[in-house]
Amino acid sequence: MNAPTQISGPKATENIQETQLAIKSESQLESKSENKPSEKPSHDAITSGRYIGQRVRRKEDPRLLTGRGQFVDDISLPGQLQVAFARSPIARGDIVAINMDIALDVPGVHAIYTQQDLACYNVDMISFFLVSPEVEITPLANGRVAYVGEPVALVIADSRAIAEDAASLIEVEYAEQDPVISIRDAHHAPPIHPGTDDNIAAQMGEEDIDEDLEAELQRAPHLITHTVVHQRISQSPMETRGVLVTFDGSEEITLYITCQSPHMVARWVSIALGLPPAAIRVIAKDVGGGFGLKNHPWKEETAVILAAMKLRRPLKWIEDRYENLIGANQAREQEMALQIGFDHDGTLIASHGNYSCNNGAYPQLAECNIAVHMFVWAAYKMPTYGFLTRGWYTNTVGYAAYRGPWAMETLIRETALDVAARRIGLDPIEIRRRNLVTLQDQPTTSCMEIPLEDVTPAECLEKLLTAFDVAAFRQEQAAAREQERYLGLGLATYIEPTGAAGAITTMTGELAQVRIEPTGKVTATMSTHSQGHGTATTMAQIFADRLGVAYEDVTVFEGDSSRGGFSPGAAGSRQGVIAGGAAIKAAELLADKTKLLASHLLDTTPDNILIDNGMVSVAGQPDKTRSLADIANIAYGEPDRLPEDFEPGLEAQYRYQPPPMTFSSAANACVVEVDSDTGFVKILRWISSEDCGTPINPAIVEGQISGGLAQAIGMVLLEEVGFDERGNPTTATYKDYHLPAISDVPDFEFVHANTPSQSVGGMRGVGEGGAIIGAPALVNAIADALSPFGEVPVELPLTPVKLLSVIEGRDLSRKTAAPANTPAQEGNTSVAEPVTPATAPEPAIAPATATATNTVAAVIDGDWKMILSTPMGPQEISGHFETQGDLLSGYLSSPEGQMDFSGTAEGNNLKFDLKVQKPMKITLKYNLTVDGDKLAGKCKMGIFGSAKVSGERA
Amino acid sequence: MSKHTIELTINGRRHSSDVEARTSLADFLRDDAGYTGVHLGCEHGVCGACTVIVDGKAVRSCLMLAVQTHGSDITTVEGLAADDGTLHTVQQTLQDEHGLQCGFCTPGIVMTMAALTDESYRSQANPTEEQLLGALSGHICRCTGYQGIRRAAKKLANPVEIYSGDES
Incomplete structure (x- = not known):
């Protein structure tokens, strides 16, 4: 089938x-x-277990195999109502009128909301990197639609069936426009989003190949140009998206949601909705796969949260597969041309890449996939590489991550x-x-x-x-x-x-909190999250291994933002590395504490204490053996028997910051x-x-x-x-x-x-x-x-x-368009190239008279609001410029801090450098041109190539 | 919408319910009877996650209406393990072989395997490995790449091998 x-x-x-x-x-x-563990545990005194490296049975499996898992749709709350969406049947157009009278008249319908009803919440639909989008993104369509499947109205009813009935009775009149569907079309078509110059969602690199690189390529005895066209992929987790929102009292919102980290969802919702973090609790015990789609909430989930705030009833929305395949953000549609110069013997000489990806209308992250270029030759002895990389807006459902986005x-x-x-x-x-x-x-x-x-x-x-x-x-x-x-x-x-941890705001370390209970059993709370990863198993293996207890006696809790600390969860193959390290460190701290207490009670030194299979003993003195429960009982309940300055209990925590x-x-x-x-x-x-x-x-x-x-x-x-040519x-x-x-x-x-x-x-x-x-x-x-x-x-x-x-040897397929990324030397000079502000005609430079200086000062000096298109998305920067003759000084400030600079001002052209540490040590070279109350230009970001800068007077 | 009264047995317990004609068996089992182990992955009969056993046969409960099951005997994934929690052979084999990750598709896979290999449901001889894999080709798992599911199928098709392997 x-x-x-x-x-x-x-x-x-x-x-x-x-x-x-x-x-x-x-x-x-x-x-x-x-499969032997390749590393000896550092605590040789703990001899039991050796669970690291073993194919133990998963702790998650019994509940999942017996139908007792807890996925979002398995939870029902008293008074809950169900949500369905009315979605756009066209890829692009203005909404002329919405008539909801008939739909509202369906028995069992409680409310129908459009964006107008939700606008008062002023949601900021930030990216995974917590950056605001360049193009306005609203939970429901705001006066226009930009892809087939875009949610236009949200229907709340007693049952999903009634909500779907009513959604089908909402009449929406559209003024349809021709959609832009493919990357190729996006190159040439007028911008799909009002207020933008072109369809470029994100761009890095150089539009013209560096002359030296070009020369290296041309001298290569073998020059290969290889093109790959990658189709669009639906992440297709077997559990679709879903959310159940409820209010506990007047100020605490609880979300049950499919996600890749409840902590990340709590952080995202807190910032996007401008709510205090403490007001949000996110629970996701079992999630049926994520693969990048469930990094954070998007349009539908956000609309449901707002609707619940408005109606003050628990609301549930469970995406069906049809919705998932048309309305959930998708991945991978991309094209790339790679030129590689080889020597006679096949050694690499030089390379250039030209990459494009389809961002759809509302990407979860305006993406030009800089990582493709960072890593394309990372494991190879490639002397030199240059690139142009761009993401394109189209009238299709937006871009999201998918396993190995680069x-x-x-x-x-x-x-x-x-x-x-x-x-x-x-x-x-x-x-x-x-x-x-x-x-x-x-x-x-x-x-x-x-x-x-x-x-x-x-x-x-x-x-x-x-x-x-x-x-x-x-x-x-x-x-x-x-x-x-x-x-x-x-x-x-x-x-x-x-x-990865440390270079990007949301990519952090992991927290392990572990305790030996008074019963002698081990309980740990982790910042991890599993959508099938089995982190409750692997982390339990580590604790059992390093604490000297049976695997069966370890329980790991995760999946609740009110338990454990922040982590982005499953994103970037990180949990085994980082949370694994945190678990080891926390277990070692706890083992040390346990040994300290045991040595006090058993009248020896900590070095002589052995913990094995839940029993604590003194080396060479088998008569001096106590159960871990005995020791724990004393740790919690008999403060008089503890060593001096010993904090009661057997608890430890460690947040591990791994190498970058x-x-x-x-x-x-x-x-x-x-x-x-x-x-x-x-x-x-x-x-x-x-x-x-x-x-x-x-x-x-x-x-x-x-x-x-x-x-x-x-x-x-x-x-x-x-998609067909109309974007269906x-x-x-x-x-x-x-x-x-x-x-x-x-x-x-x-x-x-x-x-x-x-x-x-x-x-x-x-x-x-x-x-x-x-x-x-x-x-x-x-x-x-x-x-x-x-x-x-x-x-x-x-x-x-x-x-x-x-x-x-003949084309049997239906006619398909050639890839948009022809080899770089052609692609880079395409007629569809965006207008680059930096190429604006050089202004005549006035003589440096006092009058002229004053004029330049009037044009340049003061405060500016600028947007820099970084690899992580557009970043807002405020700038202050002061000129003295042709000398420029001032500062730029962003949420990360303020940095002073000095540079030159020639006419209305400004040049200055800034050295930054994140995400890597690079020098940012700004080249801006002021035109009235606006400025535009480029920022050269070292190996990241050039990024667009635009701005206006503050 | 017309309502119909149905009487049926689910996991050994008798049920009587009024259901709308359009209610699928899957929605009925989840929402009315409370067996949330019945998972809906596609609601159009491709993914197999909603598979339950109806009168001895594996059935996609998203493609059957609740009213069609009047008088039927239904087993869901909740009805397989022993009362003391001991897993059914199919369930235990899948755990031993790491045949699941997120566990969303798992109930359907368990029920298809149980319908074909458990003597209380199957009407024919224990299936060959090929037959079992043929039946499993109607199930989508996005996580495992099917490695553990295939190992489990091999074991279940050759029952003598079950539990003979070493445990970690």
Whole structure:
């Protein structure tokens, strides 16, 4: 019933045997043998447990397996009413009239609200980085609609069925306009949002390739230009979005909501609604997957919260799948052209990237995906790189994150390397060996200034090759081709920034709070959140391991913003790294405290105390053994028996601030057979060789990677959100949007490298990697299989029709537009380029007479309100300028602080530099032109390229 | 909307309810009978999360109307484990094999596997691995990549292997 195209699964293994691929058997690769914890716990005195590194059963599973989980829609409150939305049936237009009379007359309807009713709350729809959007975003449509599915009115009724009935009876009259749907159209079309200059939502980098870079590219013996077109993806968590809002008393709001961190939701709602943080409690015990969609509330959830504030009744909205596929923000629609210059021997010389992504109408973050450029060559010895990167507004549902949002960098680089290898005549393994950064090369710094100390992609690749006999495969492949069967091998390597903390406001450390109860059992409260990640399990393993108690005796609480401290939760493969480190540190503090008390009670020193399986004993004196409960009872209840200055109880907490970034590395191999008659792809084998440092629970690590790989298979072969030319979604059900089924996903084999990282505990993040590296591994395998027929254009998904077009050498697909990002030298000079304020004609510079100086001063001096388009979104800055002749001085201030500067003022042209520390140490070089009460220009931000600046007199 | 009185058995308990003709079995089980383990993932019969056992057969409760179940015997995921909390073989095998992550699709997968392998529901011989995987191809899991689900299916198709493996 699902996704009918691809065949794989259990048969794959048999098929391998039939075709005699000279590949080691699965049992030889059985990863369990490699799962020994790679790091000795630092507290040798705690001898029990050793739970870190074990495949223990998950604590979450019994309730989820018996239907006793607590998802949002499982909670019902007395007096609750249900919400449905009336949504726009057109992609672009003005709302002329809304008639709700008939709908309001439906029995059981309590209220219908439009944006007018909610405007009084003045919501600021901030991004994940807590930055206000450039374009006004309102919970419900404000006088105009900008995508099909945009919520126009919110209906509150006794039941969802009645609310839907009433929503269908709301009459909305629209003055329809022609929509802008594709990235290509956005280049040329007038702006879709009033008050903007163009459809560029975000832009970084240089519009013209640097002359030196251009020269390097042109001198390269091999210059490859590789283009990737990536389709739009629906994150499709199996639980759709949903929220239940209620008021406890007059001032406390409780939200039950699908999310990736209750703390992040509380923070977002608090700021967006201007409410004191203490007034909001967010509870999300079980969440059915997030994958980036549920980072923070968006239009619908916010509208429901406001409606509940207005009506003062508990309100529930549970998104249905149709709404989810048209109205929930989506991801990935992007195009990129990458030029790479290679030397004769295949070593890298220089590269330039030109990237665009579709932001839709109301992105959760105005995104030009700077991370693509930061990491595209981070693990490779690339001398120099330049880029242009832009995000485009269109009349489609807005952009949101999806597992590994910057994954294009690995996809385009790894597929380009294979294209280059074929063209230069090198083996795909060899081209990587010649260019990858190895452990011996480190420490080093990438061409984009990413410091590398312990990345292991080259080592992962070598480890992978011990598990896969490439030479034997090539023989097999050659023999198969003689029978007109097309086998292919795809390799890919990558590094992934994980566990990031410190550079961005919302990416923080994690808090662990742990106590040994008077019962001797261990209870911990974590800032983590699981949408399937199993953090209650992995964190319990750490506490059991480091406290010397049974895993069964540890309970971890999370999922409630009133418990534990702030954390953005599941975002950026961070919880295992950071919360894992916090748990270890907190457990060690608590173990130390326990030993101190025990040594006092047992008349010895703390060093002699052993804690094992919930029992406390003195080394070498088995008669001196007490249960942890005995010790805990005294700690809480008998203050007279405690050492001097000993704080009663057995409690500890630790907020762990990890290194700014911890890298994971991996290499994958994928073997496919492409049927040359049908264009169907069968995945025969898949091996993941990955380095996630210390695996807390290898089964959970493999689960994260496998889930990501399955999503990558979906991206390469099956999934695609579609629109017709009027912007109507053409994939509004799972009969049209094909998710991978069990028959589409093969058995994955694992080779673990386990190089401990420098974070506490040695973990490296593993949440997103599969979704990043899986796509190029599979694309490369397909391209290798079909190489006798020519190159396979990387326009995802690679449907049978597209592959047959390659096989048969003719275009069998319906007409599709060419990618907007033609190679950079053309793309950068496109007629559709935005008007760049900095290119305004140079003003005549007046002589430096007193009069002229006064005039310049009058034009420039004073206070200005400016907006700088940073990689994190538009940032408001206030500036103060003073001129003295052609000397400029003043200060810029932002929420992060105030900085003085000095520079030059030539006529109405201002130039000045500022050195900043965040997100990296860079010098900002401003070049602004004042025109009356407005100013515009650019800010060069080091390796981030140039950003747009606009402003007006304050 | 017309109302109809239905009488049926859910997880061994008798129920009598008045339902609207248009109410799906899934909505009835969740909202009226209180079995919130019945999960709605798509409401158009693709994802399989809402699967329950109706008179011995695995059924997508989003595609069946409550009125159609008058006189039926229904088991939801809440009705499988023993009263003392001991998991059903299918449930235990899925836990042992790490066959779930977020757990949203899990009730449907459990019920399809139970309908085919549990002697109290199945009318035919225990399914082969291929048959079980064929049935599971009608379930969408977005988290696991199906690795643990497939391992569980292999074990359930070859019951002698169940519980013979070592435990961590």
